Amino acid sequence: MQTPPRTAESSVRWPLLVTVFVLVSAGLMATVYAYYQRQAEHIRGAALAQLTSVAQMRIGEIAQWRRERLGDARFYQGNEDFVRLVATTLRQPQDSAAAARLSDWIGQTQESHRYDIVLLDAAGQVRHASDAGKLPPRPLLDAVIADRGARLLDFYLPADDTDPRLAVVVPLADPDDTGAALATMLWILDPRDYLYPLLE
Numbered sequence: 001m002q003t004p005p006r007t008a009e010s011s012v013r014w015p016l017l018v019t020v021f022v023l024v025s026a027g028l029m030a031t032v033y034a035y036y037q038r039q040a041e042h043i044r045g046a047a048l049a050q051l052t053s054v055a056q057m058r059i060g061e062i063a064q065w066r067r068e069r070l071g072d073a074r075f076y077q078g079n080e081d082f083v084r085l086v087a088t089t090l091r092q093p094q095d096s097a098a099a100a101r102l103s104d105w106i107g108q109t110q111e112s113h114r115y116d117i118v119l120l121d122a123a124g125q126v127r128h129a130s131d132a133g134k135l136p137p138r139p140l141l142d143a144v145i146a147d148r149g150a151r152l153l154d155f156y157l158p159a160d161d162t163d164p165r166l167a168v169v170v171p172l173a174d175p176d177d178t179g180a181a182l183a184t185m186l187w188i189l190d191p192r193d194y195l196y197p198l199l200e
Contacts, residue, residue, distance in 0.1 A: 058199060065194065066152055069187075072113070073150040073170040076185065083175050086183050090121055103128070115168075115187035120145065122174075122181045133160030134188045136167060144169050145184050155191070166191055 076082055082105060088098040106117050110130055118135060119128040124145050126132050135141060136156045144153060144167075153167040170185040189195075 062195070062199075069152055069168045069189075070150055073168050073187075076170050077150060077172060080175060083172050083182065086119070086172055087175055090127060090183060106130075109187075113187065114193055115189060118186045118188065120184045120186070122183060124184075127183070131188070134158045134165055135186070136165075144186075145171075145181075147171075148181055148184075153186075164191060165189065166195065 085098060085102050085105065088095055089102045092098065106119070106128060109115065110117050116131040116134050117128070118126060118130070118132060120141075121127050122145075124142060126135075129135075135158060136144065136153065137159060140153075140156060147169075148171045149169070150171060151169050153169055155164045155166060157163075158165055166189045168187040168189070170187065172182045172185065174180040174182040
């Protein structure tokens, strides 16, 4: 059987068909690539928006947590009964009733907030401590006492512990001598109980 002879028209048609096929394939590949790029960009944008939203929420929670701690500190600073009880206990150490009431008050605060509480007199001497081993290093402690402002003390390593701690500094003014320092309370916090869970 003989194959039909190739005409000039059929010779021209094959390269044309190959060219059309290559152009259509290239167009399809370009379209798929452009679609992929748009989808990838969209997914990246959605993931970034979600991460930003979570980060903003965490920042808000941490800021709220900080406000609550400082609010607690201001409550004690402005509580005249508590400040007078501290003054009585520091000035009259033989007054066992006042010492017991102060110890109860501190104990209730400790129990409800899970703080380790240390009370320092105006000279920086420990007068009450649930765990004095968790105090900040002495130079930092001296700076805190001198500052006399309620604040959150940043992470530090206690001398007798290997775990970092935070502390709320609660300066107490002398109720009988305006402007004079009476004492400083430190509420020592374990960030594993308070802060780290907010970051998870």
